[in-house]
Amino acid sequence: MKNNNNNSCSSNTIKYRFKLFVAGNEPNSVQAKEKLEKVSIKYLNNDYEIKIIDILKDLNSALENGVLVTPMLIISLPTHETTIVGSLSDTDKLLNALQLI
Amino acid sequence: MPDEKNISKKNALPKISTGIYGLDQILEGGFPESRTTIISGGPGCGKSIIGLEFIYRNAVNGTPGLFVSFEEKADAILQNAMTLGWNLKELEKDKKISICAPYIDPKTIISGQFSIMGLMTIIDAKLKELNTNHMVIDAIDILLKIFNDESKERNEIYSFHNWIQEKKITTILTVKSLTECTSPIRYDFLDFMADCVIHLDNRVDEQKSTSRLRVIKYRGSYFGKNEYPYIIKKNGISIVPISKSGLRHRPLGAYISSGNEDFDNVLGGGYRKCSCVLISGITGSGKTTLANTFIENACNKNRSRILYIGFEESQEAIINNMLSPGIDLRPAIKTNLLQYLTALPESMDCEEHLIRAFDKINEFKPDHIIVDSISACPRMGSEKIAFDYIMRLLNFCKENDITCFFLNQTIKAMDIHQISGMEISSLIDTAILLGMIEEKGEINRIVIVLKSRGTSHSNQYREFQITNNGISFVDVYIGEGGVLTGTSRIEKEANDAIERRLREQEITKKRHEIASKEAEYEAYIAFKRSELEVVRNELECMLTEEDIRLNNVNKRGKLRDNLYKSEESIS
Numbered sequence: 001m002k003n004n005n006n007n008s009c010s011s012n013t014i015k016y017r018f019k020l021f022v023a024g025n026e027p028n029s030v031q032a033k034e035k036l037e038k039v040s041i042k043y044l045n046n047d048y049e050i051k052i053i054d055i056l057k058d059l060n061s062a063l064e065n066g067v068l069v070t071p072m073l074i075i076s077l078p079t080h081e082t083t084i085v086g087s088l089s090d091t092d093k094l095l096n097a098l099q100l101i
Numbered sequence: 102m103p104d105e106k107n108i109s110k111k112n113a114l115p116k117i118s119t120g121i122y123g124l125d126q127i128l129e130g131g132f133p134e135s136r137t138t139i140i141s142g143g144p145g146c147g148k149s150i151i152g153l154e155f156i157y158r159n160a161v162n163g164t165p166g167l168f169v170s171f172e173e174k175a176d177a178i179l180q181n182a183m184t185l186g187w188n189l190k191e192l193e194k195d196k197k198i199s200i201c202a203p204y205i206d207p208k209t210i211i212s213g214q215f216s217i218m219g220l221m222t223i224i225d226a227k228l229k230e231l232n233t234n235h236m237v238i239d240a241i242d243i244l245l246k247i248f249n250d251e252s253k254e255r256n257e258i259y260s261f262h263n264w265i266q267e268k269k270i271t272t273i274l275t276v277k278s279l280t281e282c283t284s285p286i287r288y289d290f291l292d293f294m295a296d297c298v299i300h301l302d303n304r305v306d307e308q309k310s311t312s313r314l315r316v317i318k319y320r321g322s323y324f325g326k327n328e329y330p331y332i333i334k335k336n337g338i339s340i341v342p343i344s345k346s347g348l349r350h351r352p353l354g355a356y357i358s359s360g361n362e363d364f365d366n367v368l369g370g371g372y373r374k375c376s377c378v379l380i381s382g383i384t385g386s387g388k389t390t391l392a393n394t395f396i397e398n399a400c401n402k403n404r405s406r407i408l409y410i411g412f413e414e415s416q417e418a419i420i421n422n423m424l425s426p427g428i429d430l431r432p433a434i435k436t437n438l439l440q441y442l443t444a445l446p447e448s449m450d451c452e453e454h455l456i457r458a459f460d461k462i463n464e465f466k467p468d469h470i471i472v473d474s475i476s477a478c479p480r481m482g483s484e485k486i487a488f489d490y491i492m493r494l495l496n497f498c499k500e501n502d503i504t505c506f507f508l509n510q511t512i513k514a515m516d517i518h519q520i521s522g523m524e525i526s527s528l529i530d531t532a533i534l535l536g537m538i539e540e541k542g543e544i545n546r547i548v549i550v551l552k553s554r555g556t557s558h559s560n561q562y563r564e565f566q567i568t569n570n571g572i573s574f575v576d577v578y579i580g581e582g583g584v585l586t587g588t589s590r591i592e593k594e595a596n597d598a599i600e601r602r603l604r605e606q607e608i609t610k611k612r613h614e615i616a617s618k619e620a621e622y623e624a625y626i627a628f629k630r631s632e633l634e635v636v637r638n639e640l641e642c643m644l645t646e647e648d649i650r651l652n653n654v655n656k657r658g659k660l661r662d663n664l665y666k667s668e669e670s671i672s
Contacts, residue, residue, distance in 0.1 A: 023218040031213070055219055059226045066203035067219040068244060083206050085247070089213030097210055 016040070016048035016098065017077035023070040024056045031087040032071035039091065043100055114321040117235070117271055120158025121151065123340030127316060127325035133296050135234065135269035136320075137262060141276045141292075142301030146312060147333045148275040150185070151301075152237035153178070154337045155273060157187045160197040165231040167224065168200045172240035175202040186336045199227050205247060217244070217257055221264055228270065237273040242288055255290055262294050278302065296320040311450055314340060330452045339456040341493065353530060353555045357405075357504070359391075360398030363574035367548070367563055368531070369556035374468075375502050376554070377495055377528055381509040382535030387546055387567055388508045391535065392471050393423045393430065394572050395506070399469065400433035407433070408467040409441045410458060412477035416441040419473075427570045440465055446480035451490045454481060458494060462503070470498060474508040495528055530554040536562075538587075545587035564590070 020036055022029030033052060040048050055062035055070060065074060073084045075097060082097050095101045116130035125131050132138045132155070142148045149170070156166035170178055178200055182189045192198040201223065228234060238244075245254045265272050276288050278300065292298045298317040303310055313328045331340040354374025358365055365371045372378055372395070380388045399405040411419065419441075420430050433439035442461050444454070462470070472494070478487035491507070498505045507529075532551040537544045546565050550558040564575040564587070575590070 086215040087213030093212040
């Protein structure tokens with residue numbers, strides 16, 4: 001597993017910034033990761049940055065961000081910091097948080 | 102904890118001290134080790150404090166612990182602990198405590214399935230870092246709310262519980278009490294899951310709020326099943342369960358002087374160590390003076406340590422007031438043998454009063470305590486509360502070999518029935534009643550020892566005076582007609598003296614009479630004897646005469662015999 005997974009293309013203007021906390025290969029985490037990537041490719045025109053953090057390996061960032069439940073997605077751009085927990089199976093909620101609906 | 106307890110518990114469930122002495126007693130040792138304990142209660146009951154105290158006390162004793170709070174921020178926890186005198190920062194630096202206060206954003210959006218894996222990972226790492234398996238999770242209900250679904254909550258907490266059990270973590274979970282929750286039944290499954298469940302509640306009785314603690318269940322262990330009142334005081338939780346092991350009072354000890362030789366005699370030798378002495382009387386009858394006479398003597402002569410629990414006067418007032426009857430308590434205070442614990446009964450509830458007293462006794466270790474006065478105790482709330490206070494204080498003192506002096510202000514002057522002082526009479530070893538008799542325009546002080554176990558005390562009223570030189574007993578009037586005091590006694594004594602003198606004169610008179618009678622008798626005898634002598638002399642004379650006469654006859658006869666014989670020869 002990689003600690004950081006940067007999918008940024010246009011380096012100067014990033015419209016969307018995500019931090020996704022996962023717990024190893026736990027099913028919900030894997031699902032969330034896949035879902036986020038899928039949604040990003042589909043809706044975000046490469047204007048995004050995803051940082052995937054495995055709390056089993058990087059405990060400190062889990063502590064800093066108060067990650068009690070996994071998977072947890074923190075969106076710091078374009079909105080104020082928004083937290084979404086869960087496998088992201090409810091796409092509408094994610095899009096809603098990204099102000100795309 | 103005493104050693105015996107540990108040994109007897111070895112085969113049973115392993116336990117870990119709660120860090121709260123009274124709670125350890127109720128739980129017969131402490132929280133179950135490697136198991137889950139739930140503490141539930143309403144707001145302000147002290148759930149978090151019990152949890153924090155458990156972590157703190159064990160950390161101080163060398164066992165590190167983790168404190169996870171979902172309710173308060175870490176800074177606030179540290180600050181709150183500081184007000185209780187617990188320096189958690191220091192312990193955190195030494196890796197004895199770790200405080201973890203993850204923030205849960207209430208605006209968190211939920212999309213799909215998730216688990217509290219993150220929490221478990223954090224806990225696991227923290228426990229490894231501290232090298233311990235003790236943790237407290239404060240306000241677990243706040244974490245559970247994020248699921249927003251009852252069955253999910255339940256599943257998640259069960260898997261969490263399984264994980265705790267697998268890891269053998271001694272866990273204390275605090276939960277808001279059922280009644281305070283919006284959906285009351287929501288968290289009751291926690292009670293079924295846990296091995297030990299403690300409920301806290303706060304009730305208002307007679308305008309005094311009391312916090313009470315009850316153990317609902319404890320798998321594999323005995324526990325105290327009552328409701329136990331507790332308070333949160335300046336250094337943590339305090340619970341004083343009434344000893345479950347029955348009466349452990351020791352027999353009465355050596356005689357100790359009352360500070361007044363005459364009164365020692367009345368008592369049949371003095372007070373007894375470890376006894377309970379009740380001094381009753383109306384206001385101004387000299388209860389405080391009698392008690393302070395004892396204090397002065399015990400402190401100055403025997404170097405005894407005395408704790409004075411005052412509900413009526415301040416320390417300064419008592420010291421000043423006692424100077425008038427010549428009792429100087431200042432040396433005793435200077436040498437720290439006499440200490441005061443004063444408060445108005447209304448200022449705290451019974452539990453706080455009691456714990457304050459126990460703390461002081463534990464710290465100061467007095468030989469004797471004085472309570473001035475138990476008649477003020479009902480002002481703590483009610484008669485029942487006062488009885489509770491006195492009983493438990495007395496019990497505590499008896500178990501610790503402390504002599505108790507209870508001053509009791511009665512309403513009627515010489516009401517023997519009132520002496521019993523709130524039904525505690527059977528626990529009283531020595532009962533002293535001070536009274537005042539009003540007679541002939543004066544008031545005289547009297548004292549009687551109503552009972553005194555283990556001594557042969559006087560059964561009479563005795564009169565005493567409070568002089569500039571302390572208490573002074575007046576000699577007993579031992580004449581006829583009962584006990585007399587004051588002027589009556591003096592009058593009676595004067596009358597008695599006159600009577601005595603009269604009786605003495607009477608006796609001398611009789612003596613003289615006898616002497617003269619004797620003389621008379623002697624004279625009479627002498628007279629009669631002389632009379633007899635006269636008669637006897639007369640008889641003597643007569644006998645002599647007779648003798649002479651007889652002699653003459655014989656002579657004549659002889660002469661006449663010769664003549665007769667010649668006449669016979671003629672014829």
